[in-house]
Amino acid sequence: MSQNILERLKSNPSCLSKSERKVAQVILEDPNKAIRSSIASLAKAANVSEPTVNRFCRSLDCTGFPDFKLKLAQCLATGTPYVSRNVEASDNVEEYSSKIFEATMSAISDAKRAIDPNALHRTVDALAQARRIEIYGLGASGSVAQDAQHKLFRLNTPCVAYTDVLQQRMAAAATKPGDVVLIISNTGRTIALVETARIARDSGATVITITQPHSPLANESHILLGVESPENTDIYTPMTSRIVHLTVIDVLATGVILRHGPEFQSHLKRIKAALADTRFKLPDTD
Amino acid sequence: MSQNILERLKSNPSCLSKSERKVAQVILEDPNKAIRSSIASLAKAANVSEPTVNRFCRSLDCTGFPDFKLKLAQCLATGTPYVSRNVEASDNVEEYSSKIFEATMSAISDAKRAIDPNALHRTVDALAQARRIEIYGLGASGSVAQDAQHKLFRLNTPCVAYTDVLQQRMAAAATKPGDVVLIISNTGRTIALVETARIARDSGATVITITQPHSPLANESHILLGVESPENTDIYTPMTSRIVHLTVIDVLATGVILRHGPEFQSHLKRIKAALADTRFKLPDTD
DNA sequence: CCATTATTGTAATTTTACAACAATGAATTC
DNA sequence: GAATTCATTGTTGTAAAATTACAATAATGG
Numbered sequence: 001m002s003q004n005i006l007e008r009l010k011s012n013p014s015c016l017s018k019s020e021r022k023v024a025q026v027i028l029e030d031p032n033k034a035i036r037s038s039i040a041s042l043a044k045a046a047n048v049s050e051p052t053v054n055r056f057c058r059s060l061d062c063t064g065f066p067d068f069k070l071k072l073a074q075c076l077a078t079g080t081p082y083v084s085r086n087v088e089a090s091d092n093v094e095e096y097s098s099k100i101f102e103a104t105m106s107a108i109s110d111a112k113r114a115i116d117p118n119a120l121h122r123t124v125d126a127l128a129q130a131r132r133i134e135i136y137g138l139g140a141s142g143s144v145a146q147d148a149q150h151k152l153f154r155l156n157t158p159c160v161a162y163t164d165v166l167q168q169r170m171a172a173a174a175t176k177p178g179d180v181v182l183i184i185s186n187t188g189r190t191i192a193l194v195e196t197a198r199i200a201r202d203s204g205a206t207v208i209t210i211t212q213p214h215s216p217l218a219n220e221s222h223i224l225l226g227v228e229s230p231e232n233t234d235i236y237t238p239m240t241s242r243i244v245h246l247t248v249i250d251v252l253a254t255g256v257i258l259r260h261g262p263e264f265q266s267h268l269k270r271i272k273a274a275l276a277d278t279r280f281k282l283p284d285t286d
Numbered sequence: 287m288s289q290n291i292l293e294r295l296k297s298n299p300s301c302l303s304k305s306e307r308k309v310a311q312v313i314l315e316d317p318n319k320a321i322r323s324s325i326a327s328l329a330k331a332a333n334v335s336e337p338t339v340n341r342f343c344r345s346l347d348c349t350g351f352p353d354f355k356l357k358l359a360q361c362l363a364t365g366t367p368y369v370s371r372n373v374e375a376s377d378n379v380e381e382y383s384s385k386i387f388e389a390t391m392s393a394i395s396d397a398k399r400a401i402d403p404n405a406l407h408r409t410v411d412a413l414a415q416a417r418r419i420e421i422y423g424l425g426a427s428g429s430v431a432q433d434a435q436h437k438l439f440r441l442n443t444p445c446v447a448y449t450d451v452l453q454q455r456m457a458a459a460a461t462k463p464g465d466v467v468l469i470i471s472n473t474g475r476t477i478a479l480v481e482t483a484r485i486a487r488d489s490g491a492t493v494i495t496i497t498q499p500h501s502p503l504a505n506e507s508h509i510l511l512g513v514e515s516p517e518n519t520d521i522y523t524p525m526t527s528r529i530v531h532l533t534v535i536d537v538l539a540t541g542v543i544l545r546h547g548p549e550f551q552s553h554l555k556r557i558k559a560a561l562a563d564t565r566f567k568l569p570d571t572d
Numbered sequence: 573c574c575a576t577t578a579t580t581g582t583a584a585t586t587t588t589a590c591a592a593c594a595a596t597g598a599a600t601t602c
Numbered sequence: 603g604a605a606t607t608c609a610t611t612g613t614t615g616t617a618a619a620a621t622t623a624c625a626a627t628a629a630t631g632g
Contacts, residue, residue, distance in 0.1 A: 077360030099539045101398035112387035143433035189565040239536045250525045251383045279475040
C-alpha cells in the first residue's frame with residue numbers, strides 16, 4: 001500500500017513544481033526535524049507559503065500535511081536505507097551499539113519483506129520429505145551451517161553440517177536423489193561452494209541455497225532463498241546477513257515441525273528432557 | 287534512545303492514572319486508527335476530557351499529543367508486534383514466517399534497550415587488552431561461540447572457541463591473569479559451564495558472560511552482558527536469544543576495532559583480501 | 573473529619589492546517 | 603507584440619486542534 005515517501009522525494013520527480021521542490025529539499029536535509037515541525041515553520045525554512053507546503057503534500061498522495069508527516073515518520077522508522085547510519089570512528093559505546101542493533105533489525109525487516117513464501121514453502125516440503133539433509137557453509141556461514149544442523153537434527157532425518165571444503169565435495173558426490181543439500185553463503189560467489197553445488201546437482205540431490213540472488217551459487221540451486229546483503233563487507237565481516245540467514249533457518253525448522261503435526265512435539269520434548277540434568281534447577285516453580 | 291510506546295502501554299504501568307488507562311485501552315484497541323485521530327475524537331472515544339489525553343501523552347515522555355502520535359506511528363511502522371504472537375499449528379507459511387521475523391526483531395529491540403553500556407564498555411576494554419581470548423559455548427551457543435571466534439580472531443589476539451565440555455575445563459584451568467574467557471549460554475544454568483567459569487576465575491582469568499541475568503552463570507562472572515530470554519524453550523529450541531547473542535558479539539567486535547584506531551583497518555583489509563581468490567569476480571566494477 | 577494532594581474537567585488561549593480567492597508569471601494564440 | 607489562457611504561488615481568513623490556566627472533584631493520610 002502506501003510506501004516510501006523518501007524514495008520519491010529523493011528522485012526529485014516531475015510531479016513537483018519549483019517551489020514544491022524547495023520544500024522537498026528542506027525536508028531531505030533533515031527529515032527527522034521535518035516530522036516535528038509545523039507547516040508554518042517548514043514553509044518559512046523553504047521560503048514558500050504555507051499552502052504551497054500543503055499542495056506539496058497533496059502531490060505526494062497525502063490527504064494533508066499531518067498525513068504527510070505521519071507517513072514520513074513511518075518511513076524513517078522502518079529503517080529505510082536513508083537512515084541506515086554507519087558506524088563512525090568517533091562513536092561512543094551507546095552510539096555504535098545502537099547503530100548495530102538498528103542495522104540488524106533493519107536487515108531482518110528487509111528480509112521479511114523480500115523473502116519468497118513460495119520458495120520457503122517448497123523448501124519446507126523438501127526438508128520434510130528428505131531422506132537425508134546435508135548443510136554446507138564456509139567462513140562466517142560455517143557457524144550458521146552448524147547452527148542449522150543443531151536445529152534440524154531433531155527432525156528424525158539424518159542431518160550433518162560440513163564446514164570443510166573437501167568434506168563438502170566428498171559428501172556432495174555421495175548424495176542421491178531424495179537427499180537435500182542446503183548451502184549457505186553470504187556472497188554466493190565462493191568458488192568452492194558453487195562447484196560443490198554443481199556436484200550435488202549432478203548426483204541428483206535437491207540443492208537449496210540461502211544466498212545472494214542472481215549470484216553464481218543462486219543459479220546452481222533448485223530452490224533459492226534469496227537474502228540481499230547490501231552491507232559493506234570491505235572492513236567489517238558480514239554481520240547482519242548471517243543473522244538473517246539464521247532467522248530464515250528458524251523459519252524453516254518451524255515450518256517442518258508444524259508440518260509433522262502435534263504428535264511430533266512429544267518427540268521434541270523428549271530431546272529437550274534429555275538436557276534437564278545438565279542444568280541447575282530454577283529457584284521456584286514459576 | 288527512548289522507544290516502544292506500545293510496550294509500555296500494554297504493560298499497563300503504574301505511572302498512568304485511571305482515566306489515562308482508559309485512553310491507553312482505546313489506543314491499544316486500534317493503534318492504527320489512533321495515529322490518525324485528533325485529540326478530541328480520542329477523548330470522546332475514551333470518555334475523558336481532551337486535557338486528560340494530553341496529560342496521558344506527557345506521562346509517556348512525549349511533549350504533547352502530536353509528538354505521541356508520531357512516536358506511536360513509528361512504533362507501528364517498525365513492525366514490532368506489540369503482542370508477540372506465538373506460532374500456531376494452523377499458521378500458513380506467510381503467517382509463521384512473519385511471526386518469527388517479528389519476534390526476532392522484537393527480541394533485538396528489547397536487548398537494545400536492556401543492554402548495559404557500561405558492561406559493554408568494560409568488555410571492549412578487556413578484549414582489547416587481553417593476552418588471549420577463549421570462548422566457550424555448548425549446544426546452540428556452541429555455534430555462537432564459533433562465530434565469535436571467527437569475528438574476534440582478526441584482532442591480532444590469540445583467540446579460540448571450545449564447544450566441548452572437557453576441552454573447556456582444561457582450557458579454563460590453563461588460563462592466567464590477563465586472559466579473557468567469554469562464556470555464552472542461553473539459560474545461564476548449564477552446570478558444566480558454571481563450573482568452568484569458576485575454574486577460569488580461580489585461574490585468574492577475567493570471566494565475561496553473555497547470558498541470562500541473575501542466573502548461576504551470571505553470578506560467576508566478572509562482567510555480565512545480560513540478555514533476557516523470555517521465550518518458551520519447552521518445544522522450540524532457543525531461537526531469538528542466540529541471535530541477540532550474535533548481535534552483542536557484533537557490537538563487541540566493532541568496539542574493539544574502533545578502539546584499535548584507523549591504522550588497524552589495513553590489517554583487516556589484508557585478512558579480507560586473502561579471500562579474494564576464492565570468489566567469482568563481480569560482473570562489473572560496480 | 574479535615575487538610576492536603578492528586579486527578580479530572582471547563583473555559584479560554586494559542587497554534588495549526590486548510591480553503592477561498594487574488595496575484596503573478598510563463599506559454600500560447602491571434 | 604498584445605491578449606489570453608493556464609499553471610503556479612501568495613494573501614487573507616476561518617475552522618479545527620492542541621494546549622494552558624484554573625476550578626472542581628475525588629482520593630489519601632494524619
